Amino acid sequence: MNEIAFDSRECGSCPIRHRAVCARCESDELERLEEIKFYRTYEAGQPVLWAGDQMEFVASVVQGIASLSQTMEDGRTQMVGLLLPSDFIGRPGRDFAPFDVVAVSDLTICCFRKKPFEALMTSTPRIGARLLEMTLDELDSAREWMLVLGRKTAREKIASLLSILARRDASLRKQAPRDGMSFELPLTREAMADYLGLTLETVSRQISALKKSGVIVLEGKRKVLVPDLEALIDETGDDMDGGLIV
Amino acid sequence: MNEIAFDSRECGSCPIRHRAVCARCESDELERLEEIKFYRTYEAGQPVLWAGDQMEFVASVVQGIASLSQTMEDGRTQMVGLLLPSDFIGRPGRDFAPFDVVAVSDLTICCFRKKPFEALMTSTPRIGARLLEMTLDELDSAREWMLVLGRKTAREKIASLLSILARRDASLRKQAPRDGMSFELPLTREAMADYLGLTLETVSRQISALKKSGVIVLEGKRKVLVPDLEALIDETGDDMDGGLIV
DNA sequence: AGGTCAACTTGATCCTGATCAAGGAAGCGC
DNA sequence: GCGCTTCCTTGATCAGGATCAAGTTGACCT
Structure with a gap:
């Protein structure tokens, strides 16, 4: 997924997350990320967020698998994304979750309170640039999946x-x-x-x-x-x- | 699509494009965008880009409709996006087109050479931030469309x-x-x-x-x-x- | 007007995947 | 062991949309 090498020991206990967002970043940025992060774990099947929920954090998957999905009133469900380790959950600048997020297997995510994360983003453009890159990748993946679903x-x-x-x-x-x-x-x-x-x-x-x-x-x-x-x-x-x- | 009011006269002949990317930007940014832009027009049915093509510009739709689509070897085709006026084409940081872009109706796009645009993006973080916001919107749209296609x-x-x-x-x-x-x-x-x-x-x-x-x-x-x-x-x-x- | 062509409509039939239904396998607590 | 649950498999039947095949409409040309 992510080609950038980054010595995981420097990132403390949340290597993947830092590799994903802070690739090539300087160490003081790392430290600032360290200050605002915390972990959550979920058992298989547990919901992480419902569509419409307030999101007070952004996060990245550390271990396990989560799904993004939508459900119609009559129960028809479509999964719209599969979140594997190093994938990003949430969106800076948005307050509500657009889709349900559910732990598919036992799951550990590394969370960052949204406000400080957003502040960090404006003060450190590189993080925003990396996030744009990741989002463009996800968009391409979503579009490729549309071919699978449609044809x-x-x-x-x-x-x-x-x-x-x-x-x-x-x-x-x-x-x-x-x-x-x-x-x-x-x-x-x-x-x-x-x-x-x-x-x-x-x-x-x-x-x-x-x-x-x-x-x-x-x-x-x-x-x-x-x-x-x-x-x-x-x-x-x-x-x-x-x-x-x- | 884009809620931000922006007096179109200030943006010269490409108001929508600027509104999309430069919302709330200062006038010197607008001028720098003016310097590197040019227009292209296509007739209905004409290809704008084939998947895999080198992209030397990014662009925004000014008038008409374009489609993003994928085709399998046996001819099955899936449209993965519909580009209406104010929508963005192309991706900073990527050299090749991931999908076919075709003019669905007669089409006018406003292009910016990619290199200078990218330079502008690093020097003007607000443009990158706006682009991230737009990309996240597109990602949500693509995911909502997956429900349509799948269920x-x-x-x-x-x-x-x-x-x-x-x-x-x-x-x-x-x-x-x-x-x-x-x-x-x-x-x-x-x-x-x-x-x-x-x-x-x-x-x-x-x-x-x-x-x-x-x-x-x-x-x-x-x-x-x-x-x-x-x-x-x-x-x-x-x-x-x-x-x-x- | 007539001819031509692309876009569209409608009908008949077929087939893929949905639905309904039953049963098997593995894990777990007692 | 036994029951219980969850996950999975397989069979029988049905139906929604694909496919094949004519027509129709309307725009444009000469």
């Missing part, structure tokens, strides 16, 4: 999600994605369905179908092995190179 | 698009959306289909259906009259208040 078949959708998860999993442990890699599925079938605009039954069926055609191998229900990465990417319908970055 | 029925999709177009049309002429308003459809059925993740036949059928149930009245093929705005919004499946802002 892909169920099978292509599943393959797209798996290939994203595989790549992000690899990059979190700083490896290149490779053949024969395996990773843990952090989402229930229902959460996958909500992300992909499908039902959980269809998700289950398509995973079974990919398994049957040998594109993936399941170890238990939540562990996926990808014997041939290119075969999986083939199933996404994307052209080889471009590829989703989420 | 809404064809009829709800059409109603959602019409209600957005109605509202943006009203706001462009600085009126509150009201009952009995009518507006021009700037998109072909095919373009609507590409935006909504449908086929053009389904779009046509659902428009006919909405007409038959009296939610809209067609005058010719491209002019829509909305006798009762609330009835249209009802059809979107959204709750009354929140509502899509695109």
Whole structure:
């Protein structure tokens, strides 16, 4: 996700967050960030914020996965973002949460009170610039996901999600994605369905179908092995190179 | 779209652009923007940029409509954004276009060479801050659209698009959306289909259906009259208040 | 007027994914 | 062990939208 190297020890106990926002920043900025931060943890399934809530902090994901989602009155739900470690929650300059934020797995986030963070942003333009860069990345990701939602078949959708998860999993442990890699599925079938605009039954069926055609191998229900990465990417319908970055 | 009042005469011949980026800025910033800008025009259907193209400028839409879209090898197309007057094209800090940009109607854009614009951004933090704000708005819009693509029925999709177009049309002429308003459809059925993740036949059928149930009245093929705005919004499946802002 | 073309409408049929329904597997407390 | 719950799988059927296929409309040209 974030290419910038930054020695994590210098950042104290919240390395990822600092790497995300303060890349290349000077140490006094780091210290000022240290002063205003605190941690929160949530269990899988717990809400972090409801749409419309007052947000008194911005945060970054340290560990675990959170989701951004919207629900219609009749219960139809669409996940609009998956927040993995190093992703940013909240928006300077905005007071209310636009979407529900829910802990998908056990979750630790590193929070910064919004007011001081905003003050820091105006006094340190680099932070704002970095945030703009991150937001533009997220916007591109959201738009790429619109192709998935609007035009892909169920099978292509599943393959797209798996290939994203595989790549992000690899990059979190700083490896290149490779053949024969395996990773843990952090989402229930229902959460996958909500992300992909499908039902959980269809998700289950398509995973079974990919398994049957040998594109993936399941170890238990939540562990996926990808014997041939290119075969999986083939199933996404994307052209080889471009590829989703989420 | 943009709530900030700014006397357009002060901005020379490109008022919207300046209002979008330079809101509340001082006059010397305006002058510096004047120095590096130029205009381009395109006819309906012409491409502005292909995905992967080098971008040597950023721009804002002055008149007409442009689309952002992605196409798969087999020809499936998904529009991922609709750019109306005052919307921004391009991204400081990025060299290649991530999506195709096409003129949907006759189009005028106001361009700024990227290098000087970026220089201006670092020397004038307010511009960066404004751009961050706009990008966050676009991100929210993109995420709201994901609900439309992933979970809404064809009829709800059409109603959602019409209600957005109605509202943006009203706001462009600085009126509150009201009952009995009518507006021009700037998109072909095919373009609507590409935006909504449908086929053009389904779009046509659902428009006919909405007409038959009296939610809209067609005058010719491209002019829509909305006798009762609330009835249209009802059809979107959204709750009354929140509502899509695109 | 007639011809041409693009945009649109409408009908018939098919198929993907939703829905309804039942049952299996793993974890956990007692 | 047993019951209980949550998550997942699989089957049968249904329906919404895609696809294929004609027509229609209207703008523009000569």
